[in-house]
Amino acid sequence: MDAIRIVTNKLREHSRLSSEDIAEIKSLNFSLRELTDHEDLIRQGDEPDRSVVVISGWMARYHLLPSGARQYLSFHMPGDWPDAQALFLDRMDHAVCAVGPASVASIQHKDLIRSLTRRPAVGFAIWRETLIDAAIFREAITNNSARGKPARMAHLFCELFYRARTLGHARDDQLQLPVSLIQLGEALGMAIATVNRTLVELRASRAADFRSGTLMVHNWGRLCAIGEFDPVYLHLKKQR
Amino acid sequence: MDAIRIVTNKLREHSRLSSEDIAEIKSLNFSLRELTDHEDLIRQGDEPDRSVVVISGWMARYHLLPSGARQYLSFHMPGDWPDAQALFLDRMDHAVCAVGPASVASIQHKDLIRSLTRRPAVGFAIWRETLIDAAIFREAITNNSARGKPARMAHLFCELFYRARTLGHARDDQLQLPVSLIQLGEALGMAIATVNRTLVELRASRAADFRSGTLMVHNWGRLCAIGEFDPVYLHLKKQR
DNA sequence: CGAGTGATTGACTGGTGTCAAACCCTGTGG
DNA sequence: CCACAGGGTTTGACACCAGTCAATCACTCG
Numbered sequence: 001m002d003a004i005r006i007v008t009n010k011l012r013e014h015s016r017l018s019s020e021d022i023a024e025i026k027s028l029n030f031s032l033r034e035l036t037d038h039e040d041l042i043r044q045g046d047e048p049d050r051s052v053v054v055i056s057g058w059m060a061r062y063h064l065l066p067s068g069a070r071q072y073l074s075f076h077m078p079g080d081w082p083d084a085q086a087l088f089l090d091r092m093d094h095a096v097c098a099v100g101p102a103s104v105a106s107i108q109h110k111d112l113i114r115s116l117t118r119r120p121a122v123g124f125a126i127w128r129e130t131l132i133d134a135a136i137f138r139e140a141i142t143n144n145s146a147r148g149k150p151a152r153m154a155h156l157f158c159e160l161f162y163r164a165r166t167l168g169h170a171r172d173d174q175l176q177l178p179v180s181l182i183q184l185g186e187a188l189g190m191a192i193a194t195v196n197r198t199l200v201e202l203r204a205s206r207a208a209d210f211r212s213g214t215l216m217v218h219n220w221g222r223l224c225a226i227g228e229f230d231p232v233y234l235h236l237k238k239q240r
Numbered sequence: 241m242d243a244i245r246i247v248t249n250k251l252r253e254h255s256r257l258s259s260e261d262i263a264e265i266k267s268l269n270f271s272l273r274e275l276t277d278h279e280d281l282i283r284q285g286d287e288p289d290r291s292v293v294v295i296s297g298w299m300a301r302y303h304l305l306p307s308g309a310r311q312y313l314s315f316h317m318p319g320d321w322p323d324a325q326a327l328f329l330d331r332m333d334h335a336v337c338a339v340g341p342a343s344v345a346s347i348q349h350k351d352l353i354r355s356l357t358r359r360p361a362v363g364f365a366i367w368r369e370t371l372i373d374a375a376i377f378r379e380a381i382t383n384n385s386a387r388g389k390p391a392r393m394a395h396l397f398c399e400l401f402y403r404a405r406t407l408g409h410a411r412d413d414q415l416q417l418p419v420s421l422i423q424l425g426e427a428l429g430m431a432i433a434t435v436n437r438t439l440v441e442l443r444a445s446r447a448a449d450f451r452s453g454t455l456m457v458h459n460w461g462r463l464c465a466i467g468e469f470d471p472v473y474l475h476l477k478k479q480r
Numbered sequence: 481c482g483a484g485t486g487a488t489t490g491a492c493t494g495g496t497g498t499c500a501a502a503c504c505c506t507g508t509g510g
Numbered sequence: 511c512c513a514c515a516g517g518g519t520t521t522g523a524c525a526c527c528a529g530t531c532a533a534t535c536a537c538t539c540g
Contacts, residue, residue, distance in 0.1 A: 045472075061378075063378070063379075063382045063386075065382070065386055065387075065468065066468050069386055071381065071382040071385055071386045073378050073381055073382070085371045085374060085375070088364060088367055088368040088371055089368065089371050089372070089375065089475050090475075091472060091475070093375050093378070093379075093472055093473035093475075094378060116360075117360050120356075120357050120360070120363075123360075123363070124328060127328055127367050127370075128328040128329065130367075130370065130371060130374065131325045131328055131329050131370060132329070133374060134325060134370065134373060134374035134377055135325070135329065135333050137374055137377035137378055137380075137381060138301075138303070138313050138333070138334060138377055139303075139333075140377075140381045141311065141313055141377060141380045141381050141384060142303045142305070142311040142313070144381060144384055144385040144429070145311055145384040145385075145428070145429030146303075146305060146309060146311045146429060147305075149495090149496085180517090180518065180519090181518075181519065181520095182518080188385070189384070189385030189386060190496080190497090191496070191497050191498075192497095192518095192519085193496080193497070193498080193499095193520090193521085193522095194495090194496060194497075196519070196520060196521085197496090197520095197521090200520090211519095212505095212518095212519095228305065228306050232285075232331060232333055233333035233334075235329050235330075235331070235333075389527090389528085420485090420486065420487090421486075421487065421488095422486080430528080430529090431528070431529050431530075432486095432487085432529095433488085433489085433528075433529070433530080433531095434527090434528055434529075436487065436488060436489080437488095437489090437528085440488090451487090452487095452537095
């Protein structure tokens with residue numbers, strides 16, 4: 001699957017684009033970049049002049065705290081724009097890194113701005129992309145603040161699995177997710193010991209099993225119930 | 241201060257607007273609405289055809305959980321657009337309510353879309369507004385997940401005080417903030433008992449004192465230190 | 481002046497973070 | 511081919527933070 005198709009497939013998941021809009025996107029000047037596991041694409045404080053779309057693998061955004069601790073904010077799969085906000089916010093308030101090997105297509109801001117001035121619908125689609133990001137962040141606030149540990153983890157699994165399924169990046173009942181328990185803990189705000197204990201619990205419930213970078217969903221309905229998962233906030237078209 | 245000035249003052253805090261852009265905003269059809277304490281402006285699941293700008297008082301966004309519990313996501317002061325995302329996301333994934341008595345100016349989406357198609361810079365400014373929202377959400381994830389209770393509370397106080405100061409809504413060292421301890425707990429993800437104990441602790445540190453709806457900042461530097469507060473993520477112009 | 485809401489504080493307990501040890505797996509080098 | 515190192519995972523022990531519950535107090539409103 002080529003880069004253009006990945007971009008347009010994702011945008012069409014929530015936005016209507018005319019053939020002129022698609023043509024405009026096709027005319028953009030992409031440059032590809034490969035990233036190794038854990039490699040930073042952008043660091044907190046940077047002032048990038050380009051934004052990227054994930055083409056393969058996973059990316060994540062994270063905050064670096066004064067103590068050196070990390071807080072993962074979101075995970076991104078092919079089609080996502082993990083730093084679209086840099087288009088209008090000069091300085092990065094967080095970093096973006098690869099989770100496992102990944103590749104991205106990057107586009108100069110000035111080209112992007114020209115395109116979305118020429119074709120407002122393209123701008124609206126990317127704007128919507130950033131708004132869905134924000135909705136995901138809101139959900140993460142609630143998830144990490146108001147839900148118990150098993151629900152919290154189940155909810156994250158549900159979200160990632162659902163998004164991946166919708167975009168056709170997960171087959172059947174499993175999802176490749178090359179994160180360590182430490183990273184899972186840094187995303188969910190729990191200590192590694194608790195991450196593991198919670199994982200054991202989810203396994204025992206026969207809802208899902210995460211081990212060595214693979215999430216197996218054994219009982220989707222049960223997993224959703226445990227995580228109180230309702231995909232409205234993802235603002236995607238219905239699955240199937 | 242009239243509604244138009246509140247809107248443009250806020251947008252100019254982060255975006256450059258030409259006199260034509262300002263004229264475009266002035267031409268918009270606002271309708272004012274008063275809200276009482278705790279009144280919902282929009283509910284989760286609604287599909288509004290208008291968005292609002294806060295004109296006076298405070299507003300908040302919150303999630304409602306299946307259990308009936310609330311998670312406050314953000315607080316909004318005059319000039320903020322607490323539901324701008326509804327412009328491009330049809331269905332509300334969260335609710336917006338008044339915190340204390342408040343008033344808003346509401347604008348039809350179709351009018352707004354017309355304006356920002358006519359003058360892209362207006363659209364970019366509102367887009368930037370939504371991107372700063374997202375940055376605030378990201379910070380909230382980190383705050384509620386990675387920081388200890390006193391730091392967490394101090395950080396929220398810092399953010400609200402800083403934003404209010406920047407927009408000229410706080411005088412000297414105090415800020416009117418008509419929230420109960422329960423609401424504070426529902427924002428910070430802590431039980432009311434802990435909220436109170438943490439409040440006592442902050443008081444004892446002589447950094448800040450919150451009681452009966454008033455936040456008194458006694459030692460700004462110390463409060464920032466406790467909360468690890470760094471305002472870059474707010475993407476506003478420097479204060480003073 | 482009573483009712484009701486919110487704030488405050490104490491007692492108790494369970495969950496979760498910290499620490500440590502053991503285990504597993506992979507890759508590397510002797 | 512095996513020994514070893516190192517990173518990640520798993521598990522147990524333990525202490526303590528913070529949630530729950532309850533009682534009291536403060537204040538406002540009718």
